Amino acid sequence: MRIFDPHIHMASRTTDDYEAMYAAGVRAVVEPSFWLGQPRTSPASFRDYFDALLGWEPFRAAQYGIAHHCTIALNPKEANDPRCVPVLEELPGYLVKDGVVAVGETGYDSMTAAEDSALAAQLQLAADHGLPALVHTPHRDKLAGLRRTLDVVRESALPADRVLVDHLNETTVKEAKDSGAWLGFSVYPDTKMDEKRMVAVLREYGPERVLVNSAADWGRSDPLKTRRVADLMLAEGFTEDDVDRVLWRNPVAFYGLSGRLALDVAPPGPTHEGNSVLRGGE
Amino acid sequence: MLITREELLARLSPEGADWLDLALAEAQEATRRAPGAPPEPGAPGWQLRFAAAGRACGPQAAEAARVLLLRTACPDAAAVARLYERGTGAERRAVLLALPDLPLAPDEGVPLVEDALRTNDTGLIAAAVGPYAAAHLDAHAWRHAILKCLFTGVPVATAEVADRARGDRELARMLGDFAAERTAAGRPVPDDLDRVLALTAEGA
Numbered sequence: 053m054r055i056f057d058p059h060i061h062m063a064s065r066t067t068d069d070y071e072a073m074y075a076a077g078v079r080a081v082v083e084p085s086f087w088l089g090q091p092r093t094s095p096a097s098f099r100d101y102f103d104a105l106l107g108w109e110p111f112r113a114a115q116y117g118i119a120h121h122c123t124i125a126l127n128p129k130e131a132n133d134p135r136c137v138p139v140l141e142e143l144p145g146y147l148v149k150d151g152v153v154a155v156g157e158t159g160y161d162s163m164t165a166a167e168d169s170a171l172a173a174q175l176q177l178a179a180d181h182g183l184p185a186l187v188h189t190p191h192r193d194k195l196a197g198l199r200r201t202l203d204v205v206r207e208s209a210l211p212a213d214r215v216l217v218d219h220l221n222e223t224t225v226k227e228a229k230d231s232g233a234w235l236g237f238s239v240y241p242d243t244k245m246d247e248k249r250m251v252a253v254l255r256e257y258g259p260e261r262v263l264v265n266s267a268a269d270w271g272r273s274d275p276l277k278t279r280r281v282a283d284l285m286l287a288e289g290f291t292e293d294d295v296d297r298v299l300w301r302n303p304v305a306f307y308g309l310s311g312r313l314a315l316d317v318a319p320p321g322p323t324h325e326g327n328s329v330l331r332g333g334e
Numbered sequence: 335m336l337i338t339r340e341e342l343l344a345r346l347s348p349e350g351a352d353w354l355d356l357a358l359a360e361a362q363e364a365t366r367r368a369p370g371a372p373p374e375p376g377a378p379g380w381q382l383r384f385a386a387a388g389r390a391c392g393p394q395a396a397e398a399a400r401v402l403l404l405r406t407a408c409p410d411a412a413a414v415a416r417l418y419e420r421g422t423g424a425e426r427r428a429v430l431l432a433l434p435d436l437p438l439a440p441d442e443g444v445p446l447v448e449d450a451l452r453t454n455d456t457g458l459i460a461a462a463v464g465p466y467a468a469a470h471l472d473a474h475a476w477r478h479a480i481l482k483c484l485f486t487g488v489p490v491a492t493a494e495v496a497d498r499a500r501g502d503r504e505l506a507r508m509l510g511d512f513a514a515e516r517t518a519a520g521r522p523v524p525d526d527l528d529r530v531l532a533l534t535a536e537g538a
Contacts (some may be wrong), residue, residue, distance in 0.1 A: 101422075107423035111455045149422050150388030150396070229506070312389045 053295065055278050057185070058303040059218060059236065059265035062120065063101070069272055069275045072115035074250040078313055080119040082201075082307055083109060084157045087129045089270045095139040098126070102316035106151050121307065123156035123186050123248055124149075132162070140173060150314075152202055153307040154178070156186025160197045163190065166174050171204050179209035184309045186236075187217045188225065191243075198224040199249040202231045207295045216263065216310070217307055221245055234306050238267035239277040244329040245279070247284045256286065259298045263306060337398050345395050353390040354399055357469075361407035361430035380407050384417065388424060392413035405435045418446050423455060423530030430461035440470045447471065451479055460488045468494035477505045481512060484524045491529045499533040506534035 057075040062070070062083050073081075083105055092098060105122040113120035124146045130136040146152060155178040158171050171187070172228040178185040187205070190197035198217070205215050217228045218236030221244065225260075228235055237253065240245045245253075250264060265279050274280075282295045339358065343351045361380040384403050387396040409417065414436055418429040429448055433443050443466060450462035461480050471479060476498065484488040499505055509531045513523045 103420075103422075107426065107458075108453070108455060111423055111457060144421060148382055148385045150424065151422055152388065264414070313390065314393050 053159050053210060053279075053282060053299075054079050055282065055290075056082075056303040057265055057275070057278050057298045058216075058263045058307065059238065059267050060275060061086060061267070061269035063104060064270035065268060066274060067112065067116070070113060070118060073275050074096060074116050074118060075083070076093070076276050077282075078118060078275075078278065079317075080121075080303075081113065082121050082123060082153060082186075082268055083125040083126055084154075084188075085158050086127045086188075088270070091133065091200045092130060095142055096292070097184040099142065100135070100293055102146050106146070106149055110151060110170065114317050120314045121151050121153045121313065123154040124152050125156050125158045125174050125186075126170055127157055127303055128159050128161035128167050128170070128188060128190075131158075132164055132166045137166070137170070140170065143174070143177055143180070143196070147177060147183060148301055150312055153310040154184045154216070155181070156216075157188040158185060159188035159218075160190045161188075163193065163197055164283040164331065165202060166206065171201070172208060175205065175208035175210045175215075178214070182220070182307060182311065184214040185255050187233075189217060189219045191219070194219075195223050195227075198227060202227065202233070205233065207245050214309055219244060219267070222249065222253060225253055228256060229261070230250065234261045234302070236262060236263045238265050239281055240267065241274050241277075245287070248282045250281050251284050251288050251290075254290070254294075254298065255288075259290075259294050261302065261306075262298050263302050264298055336401070336438060342398050342402060345398075346391055349390045350395070353383075354402075357387075357390075357399070357403055357531075358406050361403045364407045364409070378407075380494060381417065384425065384428075387423075387431060393424075396424060397431070403433045404432035408429060411426065412439050413447065414438060415442070418449070426450065427457055427461040430458065430466075431464065433466040434464070434469075437513055444470050447477065451475075451482060455489050456486050458509065459483060459486060463488065463490065463495075464492075465494045468498050473502075473504070475492070475535065479510055480505065480530065481508055482532075484509070484512065484527050491525050495530065496533050499530050500523060502538045504532050506531060509534070 057078055060081050060291060062081060062084060076173050085105060088300035102124055110120040110232055126139050155174050158174040160167050187201055190202055205212055217235040219238050220228050220235055221256050237250055239250055240248060264278055264281050266275050268275040278299055286297050346354060348465040357380060364378050364380055378404055384400055387399045391399045392497050411447055414429060418426050447462045459482060463483055467479055510526055513527055516523045
């Protein structure tokens with residue numbers, strides 16, 4: 053079984069996770085840029101983060117046989133912080149990079165005017181750079197947030213079929229599907245979606261344009277949730293082809309819209325005993 | 335690593351070869367700007383192509399394409415530093431590999447090598463420990479670079495390492511201590527260590 057996790061924050065995860073993910077079948081990930089849990093206070097802090105997503109993290113992933121790409125954006129939460137907003141001016145310099153396969157995560161957190169303008173500006177950046185966009189939907193007031201998101205997408209230069217609307221659930225999937233956007237579901241231990249609900253959604257709405265991710269980060273989350281969904285799909289009567297479609301071909305098709313996916317992994321440098329992610333003392 | 339334009343073109347698809355021709359023409363154009371002319375707005379075209387080389391040439395040929403672009407454009411120290419500092423891992427490797435061919439003073443190029451040597455990315459470390467580092471790092475930094483290569487499994491039995499290691503007793507001491515530490519831990523000593531150690535004994 054081959055798995056593509058289209059949304060996972062590997063900067064927060066350990067090499068044990070990479071090892072377990074590879075063993076579970078994960079061969080490719082996309083790491084969207086997001087909030088760090090601790091607020092940033094300047095664009096320089098974003099730059100260091102983006103550089104890690106384009107250097108150190110793909111290097112780490114390659115040591116474990118996993119292809120790593122990223123999406124770049126000012127996230128919705130920090131779009132509200134005037135100290136962070138100037139990073140928008142630096143995004144074009146990153147959006148030309150080979151490892152960047154979308155603009156994201158952009159979207160709404162608290163549905164403020166500042167989030168409105170950051171979302172609209174970043175959808176335009178995606179259109180300008182030939183990239184699709186990963187749009188986060190809010191965790192609070194989700195249905196209203198989804199509707200406002202879809203309105204902004206409709207008004208943008210980016211067609212809906214180049215937009216992945218993420219963190220969907222039973223209450224938002226229908227309107228998102230009707231919009232023509234790609235449909236992202238984050239499967240979590242407690243919150244967002246779980247495996248059973250995910251399989252029920254797949255049964256009701258079908259596997260077309262559906263992507264399933266773990267969205268694993270620094271909070272309570274599980275980088276193997278993609279595999280759990282795949283296993284439950286098979287147990288509940290979906291075919292191996294359905295599983296491959298949802299967990300591999302759909303994310304490849306969506307991020308492939310960038311023209312920048314490179315899924316063959318060659319470790320970028322020599323390794324030490326198969327693992328050069330070493331620390332002092334080793 | 336220093337492959338020619340013709341060798342690189344032969345490796346590329348027709349589309350990749352056309353792309354590289356245009357990119358190199360833009361890089362050539364950049365060298366014709368009058369010295370001291372005010373910078374034009376936005377990044378120069380060849381620098382955008384420097385960023386896009388992976389998707390245009392394929393990940394295997396991208397490094398050689400980037401090095402060729404740098405050697406053709408001959409950017410000044412400020413531009414080289416910016417390309418490195420704002421570069422992806424792959425772009426930083428290309429800058430490091432091109433350093434011997436760029437018109438930089440040692441105090442402009444060495445900080446980039448030192449930055450790469452502070453990382454734990456073996457791709458960057460390997461690109462940093464080349465002829466430029468052998469020519470310009472001071473003795474202490476050079477010895478630590480060799481030791482870091484051995485520590486992280488980067489091959490060091492290269493010609494430039496051989497030349498500089500000859501007769502270096504302090505390097506011999508460091509290698510001996512490292513080997514003893516590995517042995518004490520029941521871990522293998524890297525094969526390259528003995529090769530470099532043998533060189534330090536030559537001409538001593």
